[in-house]
Amino acid sequence: MSDPSQWTAEQPALASLSSRIPNPAPPRVLAIANQKGGVGKTTTAINLGTALAAIGEQVLIIDLDPQGNASTGLGIDRRSRHHSTYDVLTGEASLREAVIATAVPRLSIAPSTLDLSGLELEVSQQRDRALRLRNALAPLRSAPPSPNEFSYVLIDCPPSLNLLTVNAMTAADAILVPLQCEFFALEGLTQLLATVENVRSALNPDLIIHGIVLTMHDARNNLSNQVVEDVRTNSKEKVYDTIIPRNVRVSEAPSYGKPVLVYDLKCVGSEAYLRLATEIIQREKELIARMAPGHDAAAGGAPPSDPTLWKSQS
Ligand SMILES: Nc1ncnc2c1ncn2[C@@H]1O[C@H](COP(=O)(O)OP(=O)(O)O)[C@@H](O)[C@H]1O
Numbered sequence: 001m002s003d004p005s006q007w008t009a010e011q012p013a014l015a016s017l018s019s020r021i022p023n024p025a026p027p028r029v030l031a032i033a034n035q036k037g038g039v040g041k042t043t044t045a046i047n048l049g050t051a052l053a054a055i056g057e058q059v060l061i062i063d064l065d066p067q068g069n070a071s072t073g074l075g076i077d078r079r080s081r082h083h084s085t086y087d088v089l090t091g092e093a094s095l096r097e098a099v100i101a102t103a104v105p106r107l108s109i110a111p112s113t114l115d116l117s118g119l120e121l122e123v124s125q126q127r128d129r130a131l132r133l134r135n136a137l138a139p140l141r142s143a144p145p146s147p148n149e150f151s152y153v154l155i156d157c158p159p160s161l162n163l164l165t166v167n168a169m170t171a172a173d174a175i176l177v178p179l180q181c182e183f184f185a186l187e188g189l190t191q192l193l194a195t196v197e198n199v200r201s202a203l204n205p206d207l208i209i210h211g212i213v214l215t216m217h218d219a220r221n222n223l224s225n226q227v228v229e230d231v232r233t234n235s236k237e238k239v240y241d242t243i244i245p246r247n248v249r250v251s252e253a254p255s256y257g258k259p260v261l262v263y264d265l266k267c268v269g270s271e272a273y274l275r276l277a278t279e280i281i282q283r284e285k286e287l288i289a290r291m292a293p294g295h296d297a298a299a300g301g302a303p304p305s306d307p308t309l310w311k312s313q314s
C-alpha cells in the first residue's frame with residue numbers, strides 16, 4: 001500500500017478530501033461492463049477508483065482487459081507487471097501476489113498483460129472456467145476486518161461479452177454500466193442485460209445492476225442531451241444523477257500515466273468522478289440498510305437481489 005502521507009506531499013488538495021477511515025467490511029465488488037469499446041469503462045475504473053480512494057476507501061482495480069489500458073493509464077510499466085490477472089486466472093499466482101500499489105494512496109491494481117487474450121481457449125474445457133475470478137477473490141472476501149483491507153474492488157472488463165466478462169459478473173456483487181452519450185447508446189444494452197440475467201440465474205443469484213453512468217456528455221450538443229433524456233426515460237435500470245462530461249483533460253491524463261484527478265483535480269471531469277463516487281457510496285448505504293436484519297421490505301423496498309430495486313429510486 002502507498003503511504004497515505006503521500007497525499008500531503010504530492011497532492012495536498014486531494015489529501016484534504018480524505019476525511020474518514022474506511023469501515024472494515026468485506027469489499028464491494030463492482031464490474032464495469034459494456035461490450036462496446038470506447039464507452040468509458042477504463043476511464044471510469046481509473047477515475048472512480050481514484051475518487052473512492054480520495055474519499056477514504058481502500059480500492060483495488062482488477063484489469064481484466066488484455067489491452068491493459070487501466071494498468072498503463074495508472075502508470076504501471078509493463079516490466080513491473082510480474083504477476084498479472086492472467087496468472088491469477090490460471091492459478092499461477094494469488095490475487096494478492098498480483099496486486100501492485102499505484103502512485104495514488106489507497107489505490108492498487110492487479111495489472112493485465114496480453115496473455116489474457118488466450119485465456120478463453122486455454123480454460124474452455126475446465127468446469128470452473130467461469131468461476132476463476134470469484135475463487136481468486138474469495139481470500140479477500142473472507143479476510144478479517146481491517147482498515148487496510150480493500151473496501152472496493154472495481155473490475156475493468158474487456159469490450160466483449162466473453163469468458164473474461166462472465167468471470168467478472170460471476171465474481172461481482174453488482175454491475176456498473178458506462179453508456180456513451182451518442183446515437184447508438186442503448187444499442188447492445190439488451191444483450192448486456194441478457195448476459196447479466198444468464199449469469200444471475202446460473203452462477204450468481206445476488207448479482208444486481210448497480211447503475212448506468214452516462215459518459216462523454218457534451219452539453220452544447222443537442223444529440224447528447226437527447227440521449228440523456230432517452231436513457232432516463234427508457235431504461236428500466238437506475239441511471240446515476242451524475243453525468244460525466246466530455247473533457248479533454250480526462251483524455252489527456254492516461255498518456256501521463258495519471259488519473260485525471262491527479263492530473264487536474266479542478267477540471268470538470270475530475271469533479272464529475274468525485275460526484276459519482278459520492279453517489280455510489282450513498283447508494284451502497286441504502287443497499288446495506290435494505291439488507292439489514294429486521295428491515296421491512298414491504299415498507300422500504302425490494303430485497304437487494306431483486307433487479308427492480310433500482311427502477312424507482314432517484
Ligand atoms: N469524459 C471523457 N472526456 C473525454 N474523453 C474521454 C472521456 N472518457 C473517456 N474518454 C476517452 O475515450 C476513449 C475511450 O475511453 P475508454 O475508457 O478507454 O473506453 P473503454 O474502456 O470502454 O474502451 C479514451 O481515449 C478516453 O481517454
Ligand SMILES: [Mg+2]
Pocket residue numbers: 041042043065069157
Ligand atoms: Mg477499456
